Amino acid sequence: MAKGISRRIWGKVVHILVLGTFTVLLAFPFYWMLITSFKQNLDLYTMENNPFLFNAKPTLDHLKFLFAETRFIRWLGNTAFVGVIVVAITLLLAVPAAYALARLSGRWGERLGIGIFLTYLVPPTLLFIPLSRVVAYLGLQDSLWALILVYPTFTVPFSIWLLMGFFKSIPKELEDAAMVDGLTRFGAFVKLVIPISVSGILTVVIFTFTLVTQEFVYALTFISSESNQMIGTGIPIFLVRGDVYYWGALMAACLIASLPIAFMYNLFLDRFIAGFTVGAVK
């Protein structure tokens, strides 16, 4: 009797310990960002102070500084701007391509699909040097349009892969029925398949947007002036004046930039995983 119960209790304790340890290790930096954002500078920069406590009153100074005296809001705007346009371009390129590869192209479609997925594996850290010259040649250096031009290189392949799996799961009979009713193949695509696929398309939108906000190499290479920065580059580079790190404002900015992305990502997590694991999990 006792053996069964104590085994269960022991199991529960270990379970909680494991979960607790991992959660703390993984989430601690964000908790730390939160605390740092509200601590006064003299509290932050006094070594003897217990960093886990508020030794002076919490303050909104860092937030005020961040929003009033840095270009943080501008960077948020830049990122949103680039994000929206890249999402539009990605949808325009990826949705028809995914449909064509899923439905219309037989064997060649499979191979092309795999080929496109493989381009996802060509990293920005390989292409950034030649692309920097291409950007300069086009006169787009230090312009957000350089990013808008280049970002689809990694958002489109993955979106095609995601959408291909999605379209394949729509029964062909639906489109066949629509064509019997008089629609052309393309008409069936526009009037039937796209409306059904709203959730898949929404997934691509969110995923593309998060990829845009997380990107670093291109944003660092192509953009130089402070007012044109994206949040991924502006925050770690331009919230540092000379050698002085404005940690309070820095941490606040990190948290403010990360949380909305986290919310969106969590909502669509299952779809993203399906995108990565398509085929490996049947």
Add this chain to the structure above:
Amino acid sequence: MAVARNKRMSIGAAQSPLLGAAMFSPAVLYILLLVGGPFLLAILYAFSDARIGNTEMHFVGLENFRSILQSPSFRVAIRNSFIFTICSQIVVIVGANILAIALEKAFRGRGLIRFLILMPWVAPISLGAIGWKWILDSIYSVITWVLVAMHIYKPFSAPMWLGEPHLAIASVLLVHSWRLMPFSTVILLAGRTAIPKDIPEAAAVDGSGFWRTQLQIVIPMMRPIISVAVLFGLIFTFTDMTVVYILTAGGPFDSTQTLPSLAFALGIQGSDLAAGAAISLFLVPLLVILAYFMLRVAHRAEVN
């Protein structure tokens, strides 16, 4: 009459290769131009003496590769690239498996825990990295404070986490593992839920204890999913320059350089496009190998 003809044509065009080509060519063209083209350009630069600001460019054969292979910072970079990638992957695979086991059964608050656990992956890489930079700060590090408070170090004598070469390497490893852990966990979790419920039950009836069932039955069954998680993890870590750039900028004394961060340092900051391109091309062999394994996993899944 025209309607009938329309019907016949549209149903007959079931394969519609022309329409198909029209629909995917914009994407294919874009990728060829902006991925294929620059890739070829990178190769071209690697065999030239291109510099930022120069309009001229000459072919120099294998000169760039020769000088790179002799440079000590390159050797450190290639060593680091492999160390960071492989070591963080090992840590992550073990940790992610344990965490996936812990998250498998539903419990109150699991949604919140999942949200918290995902943060390192969803936050932009540079922001997570700079958060760690503050935590590992040479003077104000909270880790230092805790160790001093526990009397493990005397005040002012704690190590500089990002300032000493071995510790800096460990710190970069830590941040890479931290960032990758949620991604692998979530993929493994999806793999676990795909395993039929009665297999672990059959193992239990057969007399297998919890860990034997996990190690001999469940985890081997997850091999395709684990492969996917590992392959993506290797690619993400191997090709990343952000963590190193933010945490240490390759220092101290180039001890934490990796191939991508060195390529950036020489190619963009040093304006030596040719050297940068040549270094970044060393990423290709491993990527080709990883791509091959990816295709094999996908193919095996199709066959089964």
Add this chain to the structure above:
Amino acid sequence: MAVVETRDLTKVFKEGQLGAVNNVNLETREGEFLVFLGPSGSGKTTLLRMIAGLETPSSGEILIGGRVVNDLSPRDRRIAMVFQSYALYPHLSVYKNIAFPLKAQNVKKELHKEKVEWAASLLGIGALLDRKPRELSGGERQRVALARAIVREPAVFLLDEPLSNLDAKLRASAREELERFHRRVGTTTIYVTHDQVEAMAMGDRVVVLNKGVVRQLGTPTDVYDNPADTFVATFLGSPPMNLAELGDVIVGFRPEHFRPVSTITDAALPFRFNVENIEYLGSEWIVSGTLKGGKLDGKKVFSRLSSAQNLQLGGRYEFAVPQQHLKFFDRSSEKRAEPRAVSWQ
């Protein structure tokens, strides 16, 4: 070999709702093939899983071989289970599948080969030892599952609808194999199914369950010829027993006992029968229609005949049921009642 016993066994999944299993009391006999029969949701699988140790009872006791096993893990109960899907380990060869229980129980490695080969030969799968489960047919997989179960020489076999995943043709031969296997090995076996044909054919005794409650426990003859209540009466037999309400009693008679008057010589209860549908099944005829007249006017009934050549659709005929084949059930409790005189006029 052991006897499985449950005492007041109950399992409630949701507070306040009716339990999946309610106060089940039963006891197997040594070496018997006991069938848990019931529709889906009757609790038969939950009952089996509790005996296996895969579900914890809400209350009550389970005994195996005279020992209370409630707190024992499945491993310690000396049982073996065959799942509906067979649950073969897909990444292991047939040999390793069968050897796994030995490995898990820390049996010495030297003994594995001998025991695996013994189990494999018992089921005639010696040639399949190097294959992987996905290369096997449905019938072969069942045999591997059985081999894996027997290799540990368990005290009790638990089988959870192992035939439902096989297609109809295969099912009959697989059923026969199971019966032969049980005769050879003689281990106490509990078999769960919703198929009453399987239950009748295979079971030494049948436990008929509905909504978590045992309706009857008896031999196939018991449950078919002397059903304890209307549920058992209608669950066994296809088409189901005809039931008609007459006053405070329900009268039941099986389709095969509802025949034209001319074919009956004993005392019988007469009926007037309107034929509305005739199905010829090759070996027999299923005739359905309605009764005419009196309190039972319009009642739909079935008849099973070896010949229906004289019957026509829409025709009205004199049918009857021999007195000895009439069953009586109490109207309110639906339980079996004493025979009495009834009239539908």
